[in-house]
Amino acid sequence: MRERLSDRSLALLPAGVARPAYDRSNIVPGIVHLGVGAFHRAHQAAYIDECLAAGETDWGIVGASLQSPATHDALAPQDGLYTLAARGNDGERLSVIGSISSVLVAPRDPAALLDALCNPRTRIVTLTITEKAYLRDAAGNLDAANPAIVADLVAPGTPRTAHGFLVEALARRRAAGSEPFTVVSCDNLPSNGATLHRLLVAFAALRDPGLAHHVAEEVACPSTMVDRIVPATTDADRAGITEKLGVEDAWPVVTEPFRQWVVEDVFPAGRPSWERSGVTMVRDVGPFEEMKLRLLNGSHSSMAYLGLLSGHETVSSAFADPAINGFVQSLWAEAIPTLPGNAGLDPQRYTSELASRYANTALVHRTAQIANDGSQKLPQRIVAAALDRLRAGAPAGHLALAIAAWIRAAEARGEALPAGHFTDPLDERLGAVAASRTSAPETVAAIFSLAGFARGNPHRTDLEALAAGHLDTLRGPNGIAAALSSLASGASPS
Numbered sequence: 246m247r248e249r250l251s252d253r254s255l256a257l258l259p260a261g262v263a264r265p266a267y268d269r270s271n272i273v274p275g276i277v278h279l280g281v282g283a284f285h286r287a288h289q290a291a292y293i294d295e296c297l298a299a300g301e302t303d304w305g306i307v308g309a310s311l312q313s314p315a316t317h318d319a320l321a322p323q324d325g326l327y328t329l330a331a332r333g334n335d336g337e338r339l340s341v342i343g344s345i346s347s348v349l350v351a352p353r354d355p356a357a358l359l360d361a362l363c364n365p366r367t368r369i370v371t372l373t374i375t376e377k378a379y380l381r382d383a384a385g386n387l388d389a390a391n392p393a394i395v396a397d398l399v400a401p402g403t404p405r406t407a408h409g410f411l412v413e414a415l416a417r418r419r420a421a422g423s424e425p426f427t428v429v430s431c432d433n434l435p436s437n438g439a440t441l442h443r444l445l446v447a448f449a450a451l452r453d454p455g456l457a458h459h460v461a462e463e464v465a466c467p468s469t470m471v472d473r474i475v476p477a478t479t480d481a482d483r484a485g486i487t488e489k490l491g492v493e494d495a496w497p498v499v500t501e502p503f504r505q506w507v508v509e510d511v512f513p514a515g516r517p518s519w520e521r522s523g524v525t526m527v528r529d530v531g532p533f534e535e536m537k538l539r540l541l542n543g544s545h546s547s548m549a550y551l552g553l554l555s556g557h558e559t560v561s562s563a564f565a566d567p568a569i570n571g572f573v574q575s576l577w578a579e580a581i582p583t584l585p586g587n588a589g590l591d592p593q594r595y596t597s598e599l600a601s602r603y604a605n606t607a608l609v610h611r612t613a614q615i616a617n618d619g620s621q622k623l624p625q626r627i628v629a630a631a632l633d634r635l636r637a638g639a640p641a642g643h644l645a646l647a648i649a650a651w652i653r654a655a656e657a658r659g660e661a662l663p664a665g666h667f668t669d670p671l672d673e674r675l676g677a678v679a680a681s682r683t684s685a686p687e688t689v690a691a692i693f694s695l696a697g698f699a700r701g702n703p704h705r706t707d708l709e710a711l712a713a714g715h716l717d718t719l720r721g722p723n724g725i726a727a728a729l730s731s732l733a734s735g736a737s738p739s
Contacts, residue, residue, distance in 0.1 A: 247493040252324045254492045262328075262490060265343030266298040269324075272305035274346050277361050277426075279407050281308030281316050281348055282376040287475045287500040289371055289431060290331055292524060293344040294518040295608040301554055304369075304517045307361045308348040311374065313472060317348040319496035319532040328497035332607040338502070344730075351410065355403050362414035363421070364533040368514035369431045372441070373471075374407050377562055377670045378623040379434065379444060385698030387447040398451055407446040414640040415464060427465045427512050435625045436531065438468030438509060453463075467509035470534040472541060474501045474560075474602060501608050503598070507533040532588030538591060541579040541599055543626040543647070544573050548603075548613035550650035550698065553662060568729040573603075575732070576643040583633040592717060618665035619651040620696040628698050628708070635704040642715075642732055645708060648716035652692055652723070653674050655679065671695060685717040686710070 248254050254265050269573060276293065278285055285308070296304055308325075325345040331338045331607030345482050351358050361367060380390040387408070389395075397409030404410045415425050428445070429436035445464065450457035478499055486497045508519065510526040520526050527533070545560070551572065581592045581632050631644035656679040658666050669675060678691050689712045692698075699705035718728045 246489070247487065250323045250326050250328070250341070250490065250492045250494045252326070255326075257492055258341065258490055261339070265294065265326075267343070268304070269343050270348075271302050271384040272344075272346060272366075273303045274307045274361070274680050275368060276306045276307040276369045277358075277367050277682065278306050278345075278411070279311060279370065279372045280378070281285065281310055281345070282373060282476045283478060284471075284473070285371075285373045285431070286327060286342065286345070286498045287329060288471055288473050288504060288506065289373075290339075290342055290663070291504070292506060292519060292522050294340075295522040296519065297344055299518070299521060301433065301517050303366070305346045306344050307367075308345045309351055309361070310348065310696075311351045311378070311410075314350040314353065314422075316352045317705075318497065320345065320348050323495065324500045326367045328490060329484055330497055331502045332499060332605070333502045334605055334607055337607070352405070354642055355405075355410070358410060359402075359404075359414055359417070360411060360529070362426070363417045363423070365418075365423045367426055369429060369512070369516060370411065370426050371431055372407060373431045375618065376434060377618055378407060379432070380406060381407065381444070383700065385440075385697075387444050389451060391449075394448070394451075397448075398450040401452065408445060408450045411445060412449045412452065412456070413458065413594040415445075415460060416452075419456070420630050424514055425459075425464045427467065427516070429467055431469055431471045431509070431624070433538060433622070435534070435535075435538065435629075436468055438466040438530075439619060442466035454651050457525055459619070465513050467511040468528050468530040468534065470505070470507040470537050471511065472505040472537055473503065474610055475499070475606060476608060479609070498718065501602055503602055503603055505537075514731060532585045534586055536584055536590050536592060536595060537561075537585065538625050539630045540576060540577055540596055542622065543630065543644075544576055544599065544603075544691075545615050546619065546622055546626050547576055547643075548573065549612045549652040549667075550619070550690045551575070551725065551729070552612035553616060553654045553666070554650060554657065554719070557614070558611055560603055560612065560615070561606045561608065563612060564600075567725070568733070571733055572643060572646070572729055579634055579639075579641060579643050580630045582637070582639065583630045604619065613667045616651075616654065616695045618669055619655070619667075620669050620671045621729045623648060623651060624696075624698060631711075632699055632702055632704050632706050635707050641708065642711060643692060644689055645711035646715045646728060646732060648698070648708075648712045649689070649719055649728075650725075652688065652712070652716055653719040654689060661732045685720065686713040689716055 329340045397404045430441045444459045449460045507525040548563045559565035577596045628646045631641040634641035
C-alpha cells in the first residue's frame with residue numbers, strides 16, 4: 246500500500262513534481278474560503294500558493310465546505326496538500342499545492358467555521374459556491390422564503406447558508422470591535438461583488454436594520470472575473486497521478502494550463518500582492534466579466550447542450566464536430582457586438598485563445614458537467630446577449646438556439662439521454678412542463694416564466710418566438726442536425 250501524500254511524504258516525490266517553496270509551518274491563515282471544491286483548488290488556491298512562496302506568509306487559506314464532507318475527508322489525511330495537474334496537448338505539469346492549511350465541514354461543526362470567520366487574522370473571505378447557492382428568486386433578489394434562509398434567521402448561531410455564516414460572523418466581529426473582512430465572490434454571476442453585497446444587506450436587514458447598515462457601509466465586496474477550465478476528477482485521474490507521484494493523492498485536481506483572474510481593487514483590510522502572480526487588478530471588472538460570460542461561458546453552455554443532443558461526451562469532441570464548431574464561431578459573431586466597445590477588450594484574440602483551449606484533447610471536460618444548473622446560468626451567459634441583439638435590431642438566432650437546446654436536452658432526460666444526466670434547481674417543475682407535452686411556443690413561454698428569463702423586457706416575446714422555432718425543429722426528425730444546418734444556411738427557425 247502506497248504512503249499518502251502529506252508534509253512528511255513531500256521528500257519522496259520525484260524531481261519533476263513541483264512542491265511548496267516555503268515552510269508550511271510558518272503560514273498564518275488570513276483567508277477563509279467557502280466552497281472548497283475543484284475550481285477553487287485549481288484557481289485561487291494556486292495563486293495564493295505563489296504568494297506564500299514569495300514570502301507573504303500571512304495569507305494561508307482555511308477552506309470550508311458548506312455541504313459535502315468529501316473534500317475534508319480526502320485532504321485531512323494529506324495535511325491539506327493535493328496535486329494540481331495542468332494538462333495541455335504538449336504534456337502535463339504536476340504541482341503540489343500547500344496553501345490550504347485546513348478544511349472545515351460546516352454541517353458537522355458550524356461553530357468552528359464561525360470561529361475562523363471571526364478570527365481577527367481573517368481579512369478576506371472568498372466564495373465559489375455556484376450560482377444556485379446565492380439563493381435568489383426569479384427577480385434576482387434574496388429568496389427570503391427559502392427554507393434555508395428562514396432557518397438561518399431563526400437560529401443565527403447555527404447557520405447553513407453562506408449568507409447566514411457571513412452575516413453572523415460580521416455581526417460578531419462588529420460586537421467585538423474587529424474590522425469586517427472583505428468578501429470576494431469568485432462565482433459566475435453578473436457584477437458578482439455588487440450582487441453578493443446586495444444579498445448580504447438584504448439578509449442582514451431581515452435580522453436587524455442596524456446590522457444591515459453596517460454591512461451596507463462597512464463591508465467591501467469587490468467584483469471579480471475568474472477563468473480556468475476544471476473538469477471533474479475521475480478515478481483514472483487519481484490512479485494516474487498517484488502512479489506519477491509515487492505516493493497516493495486521494496483528490497488531485499485536473500485543469501488546463503490557461504488561467505485568468507481579474508479583481509476589483511477594493512480591499513480595506515489588505516490583500517496579497519496578487520499582481521505579482523499575474524492577477525489583473527482593476528477599477529472596473531465589468532467589461533472583462535461580460536466578455537467571459539458571453540464568449541466563454543455562453544459557448545460552453547451551448548456546446549454542452551448541443552453536444553449532449555449530438556452524442557458528444559466532452560467539449561473537445563463537440564468542438565471537433567464541424568457543425569458545432571461552425572455554430573460556436575457564429576455564436577461569437579453574434580455576441581461580440583454586444584460587448585463594451587471602449588473598454589480595452591480584445592474579443593478576437595480572446596476567442597482565438599478559446600478555440601485553442603476547446604481543442605485541448607488532454608482535458609476531459611464532460612458536457613454533462615457543464616450542463617448542470619442551466620436555469621441559473623443562461624440568463625447572464627445567453628439571454629442577456631440575445632436581448633441586446635434584439636434591442637439593436639440584429640439577428641439572435643444562434644443565441645436563441647442555445648436556449649432551445651437547453652430546453653430540449655432537459656426534455657430528453659429519461660428518453661434519449663439518461664435520467665438525471667445533468668441537474669437543475671428547477672428540475673421538478675421543468676419535469677412537469679416536459680410531461681405536459683405542449684407545443685413548442687407553449688413550452689418555451691412556460692419555461693421563460695418559470696426561470697424568469699427576460700422578465701419585463703420588451704423583446705421577450707421575440708426571443709421566445711425564436712427559441713420556440715428552434716425547439717420545434719429540435720423535436721422533429723434529425724432534430725439537432727436540422728437545427729444546425731438551418732442556421733448555417735441562414736434560414737430562420739420555423
